[in-house]
Structure formats: C-alpha cells, structure tokens
C-alpha cells in the first residue's frame with residue numbers, strides 16, 4: 001500500500017462527525033436519519049438485530065483425549081460463522097493502526113501464543129501478562145488469568161478496545177468492517193442480514209476459537225488410545241510422578257480424568273509466583289482483582305498443560321523460561337506467602353525425577369487441526385481502492 005493510500009484509509013476510518021451532516025442536502029439527510037436515531041436512542045429502544053447463526057450447525061469433532069466441545073445454545077457453530085470468525089481472527093484491521101490481529105499474540109506458529117514474556121500491543125505498548133495459548137480454550141469456564149470473563153463470546157471484544165492491545169473503539173471496528181468488500185456478505189451468510197454488530201463479531205470469533213483444538217498427543221494415545229508404546233519409559237515414570245499425590249501432586253490442579261484430560265481444574269490457585277520482596281504483596285493481584293476476596297490475592301487460573309513444550313515462557317508473568325525451571329519452582333514449594341495454596345508444599349524430587357517430569361510434559365504436544373491457520377487470501381479485501 002502506498003503512503004497516500006494508507007493515509008486515505010486512516011482518514012476514511014475516522015468515525016463520521018455529526019457536524020458534517022450540515023453540509024449535506026436535506027434529501028440525503030433523510031437517508032441518515034435511521035442511523036442517527038440508532039446513535040441517539042438508548043440501547044433498550046434500538047430495533048434489535050438478530051444474532052443467531054442461520055446456517056446448519058456443524059459438529060466440531062474433539063480429538064482423542066478431549067471431551068465433547070461445549071456449545072452455548074444461542075451460538076451453534078456453522079460453517080459460515082466459523083469462516084467469518086477465522087477471517088476476523090487474522091485481520092489486523094481490528095486494531096487502531098492496522099498492524100495487530102488476534103493472531104499476532106495468539107499465533108499458530110507459536111501454538112497460539114506470542115512466545116514473549118509480555119504481549120506487545122498497538123504502538124509497542126507492553127501488557128502485564130503472558131499471552132495464554134488458545135488451544136482448547138473451548139473448554140474453559142473462565143477466560144483470562146484472573147477469570148474476568150466467563151464465555152468466549154464475552155471475552156472476544158475486549159482485546160479490540162483494550163488500549164494496550166488493539167486499541168480501537170468498537171464503533172470504528174464496525175465501520176471499518178462495513179467498508180470491507182467481503183465482510184457484509186459474510187455477515188449476511190452467517191446471520192441473515194448484512195448488519196455488522198459487536199454481538200455478531202463476538203459470536204463468530206468464539207465459534208472459530210472453538211475449533212482450535214489439540215489432542216491425540218503421545219500421552220493421549222498411551223492413556224486413552226490403548227497404545228502402551230506411545231510413551232517412552234522415562235515419560236511413563238514422569239506421568240507416575242505427575243499423578244502421585246505424595247510426589248509431584250501436579251494432577252491435583254492439572255486434572256487428568258478417566259476418559260479425557262484437560263490438565264486444568266479451571267480454578268484459581270496461589271503458587272506465590274510474582275510475590276514481592278516483602279513476601280506478602282503481589283505486583284499483579286490476580287483473581288483478587290475480580291473478587292476482592294483477600295485469600296484470592298496472587299491466585300491465577302490453572303493453565304492447561306497441553307502443548308506446553310511449545311508455549312514458553314511460563315506463568316502469568318512469563319517469568320520462568322523453561323519447563324525445568326517450572327519443575328524446580330514446584331520442587332521448592334513455590335514462593336511462600338500468606339495465601340499459598342494448601343496443595344503447594346516442598347516436594348522431594350531427585351534430579352532424575354525432575355528430568356522425567358519434563359519429558360512427560362513434552363508428551364502433551366498434540367495435533368493441531370490443519371484448517372485453523374490464516375484463511376485463504378482474498379486480495380480484494382485488503383485493497384483500499386476496491387472500496388470506492
């Protein structure tokens with residue numbers, strides 16, 4: 001794109017000013033009235049635009065080792081909403097300067113993380129938390145390290161407007177998408193009309209995210225597929241340590257169930273990670289931020305361990321660089337503080353035990369579906385001239 005085209009595009013993106021209506025003949029003003037009314041009327045009076053997907057719902061097949069994918073009743077996934085969500089997920093026009101997509105921080109090349117300690121938002125703004133993988137995010141009952149959103153639908157719009165992430169108001173996002181040559185038709189196919197609303201954007205993103213699954217790892221083939229040769233003897237020893245309450249005790253929080261394994265209990269625990277020099281205050285209050293309950297200080301959501309060998313650095317603050325550092329951290333009983341979880345205590349692990357645990361964690365890297373990468377290129381969509 002030339003500098004001029006980029007500039008024009010920037011200008012076009014500004015929300016239209018109400019004052020500019022004065023320069024417009026009265027006849028065409030009439031055309032604007034419905035839009036104007038919807039801006040001025042309180043939300044409750046707006047004519048509601050339906051956001052239920054209209055297409056046939058598709059079955060998202062869970063791979064070996066994962067339970068059936070939970071689907072909210074008001075957002076059954078369809079081929080059209082998934083394709084729309086995929087395009088949105090990889091589209092930098094949802095960010096203020098057209099440089100960042102969801103996939104910039106949840107990059108398939110890094111197993112849907114960014115490989116950084118802290119994510120970098122628009123203009124290089126640095127966040128305060130490590131970007132979690134979106135693999136198997138479909139199963140989460142809380143989103144974010146502190147659980148401040150519950151559903152994927154509820155979560156999806158927040159990074160767009162977040163000043164340290166994509167930093168673009170929802171109104172601007174909607175108007176940019178409206179000017180795109182492809183989106184209006186995609187919204188019509190997915191939801192019945194060309195209207196682009198935040199609710200529809202959220203639903204499409206969530207449906208796409210539900211397809212980002214990873215299972216059928218060596219561990220799954222060993223544990224659930226009946227292939228006892230899938231793990232090495234060292235990994236089998238590591239697994240025994242992982243589930244033994246008197247040894248690693250890892251499965252107390254990174255759950256392994258009889259039919260499947262999510263490697264998370266979906267709950268919040270304090271390991272002492274990020275506690276200050278004084279041994280009681282936390283740079284990041286974690287779950288406390290949400291609940292204001294004292295014992296939630298420094299507690300974070302248990303992350304999944306699937307594909308963990310590929311998602312360094314680790315912890316909410318990205319402070320541990322290798323799996324060996326993580327295992328050493330647990331062996332030392334975390335960091336003591338008044339809110340330390342009762343399941344965290346000094347554990348005796350020999351050098352061999354630690355190496356075995358790390359090898360076991362490497363067996364949790366599974367298959368990622370082939371069709372969750374960037375959508376096939378449609379060059380027209382990114383050519384600003386095509387809009388006129």
Ligand code: HEC
Nearest residue numbers: 101102105119120121129130131132143144145156159165
């Ligand atoms: C600038 C980097 C960045 C961008 C861009 C970004 N994210 Fe994130 N994402 C993060 C970080 C960091 C977190 C963790 C934040 C926290 O816990 O407070 C996160 C958390 C999430 C979570 C919760 C995952 C979990 O395990 O709790 C979901 C889902 C998610 N992002 C989806 C998206 C979607 C969809 C988009 C695009 C609309 C997006 N993200 C854009 C960095 C980013």
Ligand code: HEC
Nearest residue numbers: 248250253269273300301302303314315316326330341343
């Ligand atoms: C009391 C519950 C609990 C137990 C027991 C536990 N974990 Fe964790 N695990 C967590 C929580 C919570 C986090 C995130 C903590 C944070 O970021 O501050 C975490 C983070 C991790 C991470 C980093 C994940 C990421 O994506 O950054 C790894 C790896 C890990 N645990 C492995 C283990 C192993 C191995 C064991 C056993 C030796 C174990 N855990 C025992 C709750 C637990």
